[in-house]
Amino acid sequence: MDIYTILSQVLVGLSRTVILFIVSSGLSLILGVLRIPNVAHGSLYMLGAYTAYTISKFFGGQDLGFWVALIGAPLFVALVSFIAERCVFQFLYEREHLMLLLLTFGFSLIFGDLVKMVWGGEYKTVPVPKVFQGYILLFRHLHLPLYNAFLLIIGPLVAFLLWLFVNKTKMGKISRAAAVDREMVGAVGINVSWVFGMTFVAGCFLAGLGGMLVAPTISVTLGMDHSLIMESFLIVIIGGLGNIWGALIGALIFGLTQSIGILIWPKFGIILPYAAVVMVLTFKPKGLLKSTW
Amino acid sequence: MNSVSLLEAKNINTFYGLSHILFDVSLRVEKGEIVGLLGRNGAGKSTTMKSIMGINPPRTGEIFYKGKSITGKRPFVLFRLGIGYVPDDRRVFADLTVEDNLEIVYRRNNEWTKERVYEIFPALKNIRNRRAGNLSGGEQQMLTIGRALMGNPELLLLDEPTEGLAPIIVKALEEQILKLKEAGISILLAEQNLRSALKLVDRVYIIDNGAIKFEGTKKELEENEEIKRKYLLI
Numbered sequence: 001m002d003i004y005t006i007l008s009q010v011l012v013g014l015s016r017t018v019i020l021f022i023v024s025s026g027l028s029l030i031l032g033v034l035r036i037p038n039v040a041h042g043s044l045y046m047l048g049a050y051t052a053y054t055i056s057k058f059f060g061g062q063d064l065g066f067w068v069a070l071i072g073a074p075l076f077v078a079l080v081s082f083i084a085e086r087c088v089f090q091f092l093y094e095r096e097h098l099m100l101l102l103l104t105f106g107f108s109l110i111f112g113d114l115v116k117m118v119w120g121g122e123y124k125t126v127p128v129p130k131v132f133q134g135y136i137l138l139f140r141h142l143h144l145p146l147y148n149a150f151l152l153i154i155g156p157l158v159a160f161l162l163w164l165f166v167n168k169t170k171m172g173k174i175s176r177a178a179a180v181d182r183e184m185v186g187a188v189g190i191n192v193s194w195v196f197g198m199t200f201v202a203g204c205f206l207a208g209l210g211g212m213l214v215a216p217t218i219s220v221t222l223g224m225d226h227s228l229i230m231e232s233f234l235i236v237i238i239g240g241l242g243n244i245w246g247a248l249i250g251a252l253i254f255g256l257t258q259s260i261g262i263l264i265w266p267k268f269g270i271i272l273p274y275a276a277v278v279m280v281l282t283f284k285p286k287g288l289l290k291s292t293w
Numbered sequence: 294m295n296s297v298s299l300l301e302a303k304n305i306n307t308f309y310g311l312s313h314i315l316f317d318v319s320l321r322v323e324k325g326e327i328v329g330l331l332g333r334n335g336a337g338k339s340t341t342m343k344s345i346m347g348i349n350p351p352r353t354g355e356i357f358y359k360g361k362s363i364t365g366k367r368p369f370v371l372f373r374l375g376i377g378y379v380p381d382d383r384r385v386f387a388d389l390t391v392e393d394n395l396e397i398v399y400r401r402n403n404e405w406t407k408e409r410v411y412e413i414f415p416a417l418k419n420i421r422n423r424r425a426g427n428l429s430g431g432e433q434q435m436l437t438i439g440r441a442l443m444g445n446p447e448l449l450l451l452d453e454p455t456e457g458l459a460p461i462i463v464k465a466l467e468e469q470i471l472k473l474k475e476a477g478i479s480i481l482l483a484e485q486n487l488r489s490a491l492k493l494v495d496r497v498y499i500i501d502n503g504a505i506k507f508e509g510t511k512k513e514l515e516e517n518e519e520i521k522r523k524y525l526l527i
């Protein structure tokens with residue numbers, strides 16, 4: 001095993017990290033501000049992937065379809081979540097977590113069946129756009145698929161935009177204040193219900209974006225929501241509930257242990273991320289970074 | 294009685310779950326007044342404030358603001374109508390800077406700006422980029438008042454602003470509160486510190502066990518030793 005194999009596996013892990021981070025940061029945003037453990041987040045990720053498939057197919061697999069899907073799929077997911085939020089969730093913010101967990105779990109089952117009704121049970125594939133077919137050669141020996149390179153650019157970009165949103169916009173500041181003391185935010189004239197609604201939609205947009213971005217790298221299939229929501233929750237928990245940078249660190253731990261694990265111990269490598277979770281929670285039961293809870 | 298009070302609460306009854314906290318509380322605040330709501334710890338002062346602000350709305354009774362019923366309206370609506378609320382436990386937005394605490398507030402107009410808040414509370418200006426959670430008690434108190442001012446309130450609900458502050462800071466705060474009155478803001482001031490309250494108020498209500506026990510001008514209270522002995526810590 002040479003250094004290039006390891007490096008290339010690290011890059012694969014980082015690409016995976018990007019997807020995990022985008023989805024988990026959305027989950028963490030919703031968890032931190034609205035206190036909703038949104039089990040249906042994975043379903044929205046799946047919905048993003050299926051919508052990307054439909055848009056891509058509509059454009060006959062042309063590159064244009066990919067770019068339209070890049071914007072359109074997350075927006076469609078955001079729209080669905082907006083409707084769900086205004087019609088159902090906004091009335092339930094004061095309920096206890098167990099209720100919300102059950103409710104969102106119910107939603108995930110409904111979404112799962114709806115996706116099955118609309119798209120059927122077969123595997124779907126979304127083509128990698130032509131501009132991203134091929135490799136970049138790094139250090140003469142290292143082949144980095146262009147699409148992975150694209151993901152490695154998108155990841156930091158999303159992180160930066162999220163940082164801007166949370167720290168520099170009024171909406172982001174309000175949502176940070178509301179995460180800690182929603183009653184007082186209301187008492188300074190802010191319609192908390194709308195802030196929550198917009199934060200929910202922003203978080204779900206990220207789930208849709210993650211699903212869209214992952215679509216060209218996998219077979220889009222029913223059940224893709226289950227494994228991901230599990231991983232996302234673990235990432236958010238080890239990072240610190242509601243902390244977006246915690247989600248980044250958690251996603252890095254998950255993505256890298258996964259890819260390195262497979263390399264050094266192919267049969268059991270898959271357990272490595274979970275072992276890492278156990279380790280983190282043993283020493284830092286509240287997660288690595290400060291939780292907003 | 295044809296003039297309309299700025300705030301009038303009529304027979305409000307407030308509950309926390311099953312426990313009955315306020316019993317037929319009625320009070321009013323006229324424009325330009327500082328009205329004291331005095332009473333011991335746990336007498337129902339904070340609950341009265343929260344009832345008026347819609348945070349813990351009364352189960353029965355009515356509240357009028359400028360003659361219109363505001364009963365059951367949500368806190369953010371009341372704030373936008375011009376009612377500022379400064380809770381007794383301060384509740385600054387700890388993760389945000391001082392400046393951000395002021396900036397996120399909903400503003401009806403530009404009458405109050407950050408600069409004007411800094412004029413009244415000069416201490417805040419130097420620490421405007423500091424995280425609000427790291428401020429001292431006095432600084433946090435100024436910030437919560439400043440935060441409420443950003444919404445250009447006509448009525449300010451001030452819940453024990455001097456609680457837990459050093460005497461020298463209390464003194465400064467009293468002067469600042471009088472400045473707010475000069476600026477035309479009416480204030481309902483909950484307080485258990487009689488000496489501090491008497492420097493500020495025009496009229497007083499005394500609340501005990503969730504019911505109003507005395508209503509009168511400052512002078513009437515000052516002369517009534519029995520009431521003072523019975524309901525207040527002196």
